[in-house]
Amino acid sequence: MMSLIANETKKLTLRFSTWLYPLIILAIVLALSASYKSFIPDLDNVQLMLSINSISMFLVALFSIVVASAVVSSEFSYGTIKLLLIRPYQRWQILLSKYIVVLLYAVLLTLFVLIMSYVIGGIITSFGSLSQDISAINPTYSENGDVLNASQTALHALSSQLGYFLVQLIFSSSIAFMISSLLRSQALAVGIGLFLLFVNSIAGGITLMLVEQFQWFKYIFMAPLYYISMNANGLGMDVKGLSPGLALGVLAVYYVVFMALSFIFFQKRDVSV
Numbered sequence: 001m002m003s004l005i006a007n008e009t010k011k012l013t014l015r016f017s018t019w020l021y022p023l024i025i026l027a028i029v030l031a032l033s034a035s036y037k038s039f040i041p042d043l044d045n046v047q048l049m050l051s052i053n054s055i056s057m058f059l060v061a062l063f064s065i066v067v068a069s070a071v072v073s074s075e076f077s078y079g080t081i082k083l084l085l086i087r088p089y090q091r092w093q094i095l096l097s098k099y100i101v102v103l104l105y106a107v108l109l110t111l112f113v114l115i116m117s118y119v120i121g122g123i124i125t126s127f128g129s130l131s132q133d134i135s136a137i138n139p140t141y142s143e144n145g146d147v148l149n150a151s152q153t154a155l156h157a158l159s160s161q162l163g164y165f166l167v168q169l170i171f172s173s174s175i176a177f178m179i180s181s182l183l184r185s186q187a188l189a190v191g192i193g194l195f196l197l198f199v200n201s202i203a204g205g206i207t208l209m210l211v212e213q214f215q216w217f218k219y220i221f222m223a224p225l226y227y228i229s230m231n232a233n234g235l236g237m238d239v240k241g242l243s244p245g246l247a248l249g250v251l252a253v254y255y256v257v258f259m260a261l262s263f264i265f266f267q268k269r270d271v272s273v
Contacts, residue, residue, distance in 0.1 A: 004089060004097035012067070012101055021063035022112055029056055029117050033124045044128025045121030046154045049114070050161075054233035056113055057165050061172055062197060064106035068176035069186070069193040071098045072266075076184040095266045099177055106173050110165070130155040165232035171225060171251050172197060174258055181262040211242055218242050221254040 012018050032052045036043055043051075072095070087094075122128075132154050176193035183189045199222075207223040217223055224247035231244065 001089075001093055001097065004093060005100055008071075008097050008101040009104075012071075012105060018067070018105070021066075022109060022116075025056055025059045025063070025109075025113050026116055026120070028059065029113070030120055030124075032056075033117075033121050037125050044126045045118055045124075046128035046130060046132065046158075048121040048125055049117050050154065050157060052117070053161055053165075056117060057110070057161075057169075057232060060106070060110050060113055061165075061169055062194070064102070064109060064169060064173045065176040065193040065197055066190055067105055068102045068173040069180050069190040071102055071177065072180040073183055073186040073189040077186040091267050092263050095181060095263055099174075099262075102173055102177055103170060106169050107166070110162075110169065114162070128154070130158070161232055164228050167248065167251065168225065168229045168232050171221075171228075171255060174255055178258045178262040181266050208242075218246065219250055221251060224248075224250045 029052065032055065033048055036048055036051060130153065172193075175196060176189070179192050180186075180189040183192075207217070207220070207226055210217045211223050224242065227242050227247045228244075228251065
């Protein structure tokens with residue numbers, strides 16, 4: 001199993017895009033940091049991270065979905081799937097190794113961008129304290145307009161955002177991975193994965209409105225996923241019928257279903273190319 005993971009890791013690291021994605025994100029973080037510095041001279045790097053996390057983390061999710069969408073479908077597109085299946089491993093082991101590498105790349109890309117954002121922001125602006133109260137600069141509100149994060153420290157806010165984002169990242173990447181394992185077309189798998197990401201970002205507010213009107217809609221994965229993404233962006237708020245626990249529970253059920261479909265279908269599918 002470890003040899004399969006090592007092989008998939010090697011294939012991923014040999015792709016030019018694997019190294020291009022973090023460079024693109026860092027260039028955007030650099031530009032945003034310089035822009036924020038010019039408009040808000042007193043801003044420090046911790047406050048900057050909280051302000052631009054929604055953009056940088058969206059890009060991390062975007063590129064992770066591209067990788068997850070292509071990891072299986074590309075084997076069919078390039079006709080290399082047979083070379084994998086003739087090796088002395090079960091199909092589920094081959095698929096699991098690909099999934100592990102996808103998640104490792106997504107998590108490492110997240111941590112890399114966060115660390116570099118902290119360093120770049122500190123160099124361009126100043127290094128702020130993680131214990132500072134950020135409720136004034138990054139408030140979250142209840143339905144009644146009350147501030148929910150009064151006296152919240154920057155460390156707590158960043159940890160909360162990271163935790164919610166990892167849930168969003170793993171779930172979104174898993175959907176893309178499932179599509180990749182079900183479809184043979186790399187272009188179609190990438191297209192559907194990106195479409196779901198943009199629909200969730202653009203039409204997410206509509207899904208929350210539907211949750212308040214129709215309670216059953218909170219069990220459609222788009223609603224809890226957008227609710228989690230709002231918390232990941234530091235925009236968390238009360239939504240009638242939804243809570244962090246319920247959203248995580250609903251997504252967990254969908255996650256199990258999606259992963260089961262991926263492995264069952266890959267085990268039984270015709271792999272002739």
